[in-house]
Amino acid sequence: xxxxxxxxxxxxxxxxxxxxxPVLSYDRYFEVADELLRKEGHHCVxxxxxxxxxxxxxxxxxxxxxxxxxxxxxxxxxxxxxxxLPSLAASHSPMHIYEREIAENFGVIFTGHPWAxxxxxxxxxxxxxxxxxxxxxxxxxxxxxxxxxxxxxxxGVIEPGHFRFLCNGxxxxxxxxxxxxxxxxxxxxxxxxxxxxxRTVLSExxxxxxxxxxxxxxxxxxxxxxxxxxxxRLEKERTMALELERIAMHLGDLGNVNVGMAYQLAxxxxxxxxxxxxNYTQTWCGNRFGKGLNRVGGTYYPFNRELADKLNTLxxxxxKTAIPMADKLFSLPSFLMxxxxxxxxxAEQMQLIGAVGMTARAAAVTxxxxxxxxxxxxxxxxxxxxxxxxxxxxxxxxxxxxETQDAVRFVRDLSGHLNFESPLxxxxxxxxxxxxPDSICISLVEGWRGEICHSAITGSDxxxxxxxxxxxxxxxxxxxxxxxxxxxxxxxxxNNKSYNxxxxxxxx
Amino acid sequence: xxxxxxxxxxxxxxxxxxxxxxxxKVPGPFKGRPEISxxxxxxxxxxxxxxxxxxxxxxxxxxxxxxVMCGECSFAFPNKIQxxxxxxxxxxxxxxxxxxxxxxxxxxxDETRIRKEIRSLFGRSLKLRQISAxxxxxxxxELNACGNPNFDMGRFGIEFLASxxxxxxIVITGPISENMAGPxxxxxxxxxxxxxxxxxxxxxxxxxxxxxxxxxxxxxxxKYPIDLYVPGNPPHPLTFVNGVLExxxxxxx
Numbered sequence: 001x002x003x004x005x006x007x008x009x010x011x012x013x014x015x016x017x018x019x020x021x022p023v024l025s026y027d028r029y030f031e032v033a034d035e036l037l038r039k040e041g042h043h044c045v046x047x048x049x050x051x052x053x054x055x056x057x058x059x060x061x062x063x064x065x066x067x068x069x070x071x072x073x074x075x076x077x078x079x080x081x082x083x084x085l086p087s088l089a090a091s092h093s094p095m096h097i098y099e100r101e102i103a104e105n106f107g108v109i110f111t112g113h114p115w116a117x118x119x120x121x122x123x124x125x126x127x128x129x130x131x132x133x134x135x136x137x138x139x140x141x142x143x144x145x146x147x148x149x150x151x152x153x154x155x156g157v158i159e160p161g162h163f164r165f166l167c168n169g170x171x172x173x174x175x176x177x178x179x180x181x182x183x184x185x186x187x188x189x190x191x192x193x194x195x196x197x198x199r200t201v202l203s204e205x206x207x208x209x210x211x212x213x214x215x216x217x218x219x220x221x222x223x224x225x226x227x228x229x230x231x232x233r234l235e236k237e238r239t240m241a242l243e244l245e246r247i248a249m250h251l252g253d254l255g256n257v258n259v260g261m262a263y264q265l266a267x268x269x270x271x272x273x274x275x276x277x278x279n280y281t282q283t284w285c286g287n288r289f290g291k292g293l294n295r296v297g298g299t300y301y302p303f304n305r306e307l308a309d310k311l312n313t314l315x316x317x318x319x320k321t322a323i324p325m326a327d328k329l330f331s332l333p334s335f336l337m338x339x340x341x342x343x344x345x346x347a348e349q350m351q352l353i354g355a356v357g358m359t360a361r362a363a364a365v366t367x368x369x370x371x372x373x374x375x376x377x378x379x380x381x382x383x384x385x386x387x388x389x390x391x392x393x394x395x396x397x398x399x400x401x402x403e404t405q406d407a408v409r410f411v412r413d414l415s416g417h418l419n420f421e422s423p424l425x426x427x428x429x430x431x432x433x434x435x436x437p438d439s440i441c442i443s444l445v446e447g448w449r450g451e452i453c454h455s456a457i458t459g460s461d462x463x464x465x466x467x468x469x470x471x472x473x474x475x476x477x478x479x480x481x482x483x484x485x486x487x488x489x490x491x492x493x494x495n496n497k498s499y500n501x502x503x504x505x506x507x508x
Numbered sequence: 509x510x511x512x513x514x515x516x517x518x519x520x521x522x523x524x525x526x527x528x529x530x531x532x533k534v535p536g537p538f539k540g541r542p543e544i545s546x547x548x549x550x551x552x553x554x555x556x557x558x559x560x561x562x563x564x565x566x567x568x569x570x571x572x573x574x575x576v577m578c579g580e581c582s583f584a585f586p587n588k589i590q591x592x593x594x595x596x597x598x599x600x601x602x603x604x605x606x607x608x609x610x611x612x613x614x615x616x617x618d619e620t621r622i623r624k625e626i627r628s629l630f631g632r633s634l635k636l637r638q639i640s641a642x643x644x645x646x647x648x649x650e651l652n653a654c655g656n657p658n659f660d661m662g663r664f665g666i667e668f669l670a671s672x673x674x675x676x677x678i679v680i681t682g683p684i685s686e687n688m689a690g691p692x693x694x695x696x697x698x699x700x701x702x703x704x705x706x707x708x709x710x711x712x713x714x715x716x717x718x719x720x721x722x723x724x725x726x727x728x729x730x731k732y733p734i735d736l737y738v739p740g741n742p743p744h745p746l747t748f749v750n751g752v753l754e755x756x757x758x759x760x761x
Contacts, residue, residue, distance in 0.1 A: 153640075153695055156668075157651050182682075183687055189717075201576050208643075289649075
């Protein structure tokens with residue numbers, strides 16, 4: 001390699017001066033990305049552009065999962081240079097969604113992009129004449145084919161999104177998922193709502209079902225940029241909250257898939273088992289979704305002995321109820337018929353779309369930030385990573401069951417290691433938080449769906465000049481589309497529920 | 509043997525439903541209706557603390573239609589503001605969501621302003637079309653919970669249905685994104701009259717933390733009367749169920 005200095009290596013949650021990130025020519029930027037993405041155990045965790053005074057600046061961070069490092073490099077596009085750039089997605093398909101986002105927001109054209117489609121019709125998109133009702137759906141013409149359009153409003157009480165099925169009789173040839181209905185302008189609000197408490201509340205509202213996961217990414221980012229270290233005890237308590245969120249959501253989803261299967265016993269058992277878990281979170285912090293728990297620098301709700309006792313009772317209930325139910329469920333021939341080989345995706349497909357989290361792990365792709373880029377208490381405490389081969393509805397269900405049981409044991413173990421005597425600080429006051437100027441930080445968290453990535457850039461006065469959010473669903477929706485290929489359209493609901501991806505996390 | 513396993517599972521599950529939804533106490537430091545004392549504090553500091561501008565001064569008031577229940581005001585001024593666990597926050601009059609200092613009375617519906625047809629037509633059966641208009645999935649999850657075996661609002665004849673044609677009103681969650689403004693209108697138009705509009709969650713009532721975002725289009729709300737406001741971030745299922753019951757049924761005794 002001609003220039004040895006082609007990227008800078010940082011850790012998860014490490015603050016870096018922006019000027020330390022190598023600025024490469026686009027050719028070189030392309031080469032470096034291409035070289036890294038070909039390597040085993042490497043995947044892009046975030047790639048975005050933002051407007052600086054001199055023009056667009058691209059930031060690309062590629063994770064090396066084996067070395068536990070992030071390799072970061074950049075490119076600056078001057079305002080008078082060509083808006084056309086060769087597409088990385090042409091040879092590295094997981095990049096498709098990052099390039100589509102940059103194209104939509106800034107009007108950059110990525111030549112050779114395999115499928116340059118709008119992402120979410122953000123309010124600040126480059127071309128406001130492009131509206132959500134004119135989305136360019138994929139079409140197949142033919143007298144025997146028909147299309148089924150569903151949404152944006154769905155039958156149940158769920159978020160909006162539009163599904164377009166191209167069908168040959170009952171068989172789905174292709175499912176296209178159109179997003180954008182949920183777009184609230186989250187990233188812009190992170191800048192315009194400048195108070196710390198506003199940003200904290202906002203982070204809890206990116207995806208209400210992942211309030212703990214997203215707010216953990218946010219507070220970790222602010223603490224790193226603000227040079228605040230938090231006590232080990234607080235790291236443990238945050239980790240427990242994150243795993244409790246995983247338990248609650250996995251149980252809820254195990255129930256929900258069974259609603260789709262019309263297996264009433266399991267839907268009731270798993271569904272109602274979620275209730276004591278979220279009620280426990282409310283007992284801890286006053287909110288069933290864990291809002292209020294993660295605060296920069298400290299906590300309003302220290303864990304205590306009384307909570308620990310209640311936690312043990314709760315975890316026992318979860319184990320004693322969920323395990324016999326799962327044993328029954330996974331041995332039931334009617335359930336196996338509805339779940340095995342239904343909606344299968346392959347490991348190769350998951351690599352190609354850049355799937356993350358449990359969507360990837362259910363199809364033999366081991367991606368878990370808790371191991372590869374440990375944060376909070378995962379730095380010292382290891383939770384097993386479960387990986388299954390099948391990639392079908394069964395695997396996504398079984399994975400949830402296994403991860404729930406792992407999380408139960410892990411939370412029990414962590415709470416046993418808590419020292420209630422060691423004091424916990426109250427949250428940092430706004431006036432006491434000064435962010436390092438001209439810096440960047442990337443925070444990765446393994447939420448229950450998978451890899452959450454927040455990144456912030458500060459200006460010369462320490463104010464946040466850019467904030468970037470990535471929910472795992474940003475990658476994973478494509479998996480649902482692939483699951484539906486050659487499947488009967490009536491299998492859509494159980495597949496959709498087996499993934500339970502986030503609409504608002506994608507649309508931001 | 510197989511059947512025995514199922515019986516054991518059921519036995520373990522036990523009875524889940526809450527017999528009287530107006531009675532249960534909710535656990536923990538739940539943030540329901542706040543009480544504001546008449547203590548003197550630095551009101552400008554207090555007002556500035558709130559992330560959503562829900563607090564006003566002289567006299568100090570909290571607008572529950574804007575409050576995101578972060579509790580920041582109460583942590584800074586515990587003698588001035590305390591959140592009670594009273595989850596009965598729903599009302600049919602927007603102004604009634606504003607809590608005044610020194611006034612510790614519960615939030616209630618204004619009976620005189622409930623449209624007559626609501627009680628005569630919907631008292632025993634209310635079918636609703638829920639529309640998530642950029643909702644964060646927390647409000648939606650709690651609305652789903654209203655129908656689960658614990659809260660079981662189906663026993664009161666209250667149910668969410670798929671087709672707006674079969675419904676008596678719409679329930680909006682989320683701050684209403686520009687991209688959802690069209691679908692919200694289409695869905696409302698498809699509901700046969702007489703119909704009601706219920707706003708669930710702080711985001712729907714005021715925009716919440718998203719208020720002022722350029723990605724929103726809230727003009728729909730200017731066009732129609734709102735029959736019920738259900739505040740919360742998200743509202744507890746008991747807040748929704750009790751609010752709707754008070755709207756559609758006369759209080760007994």
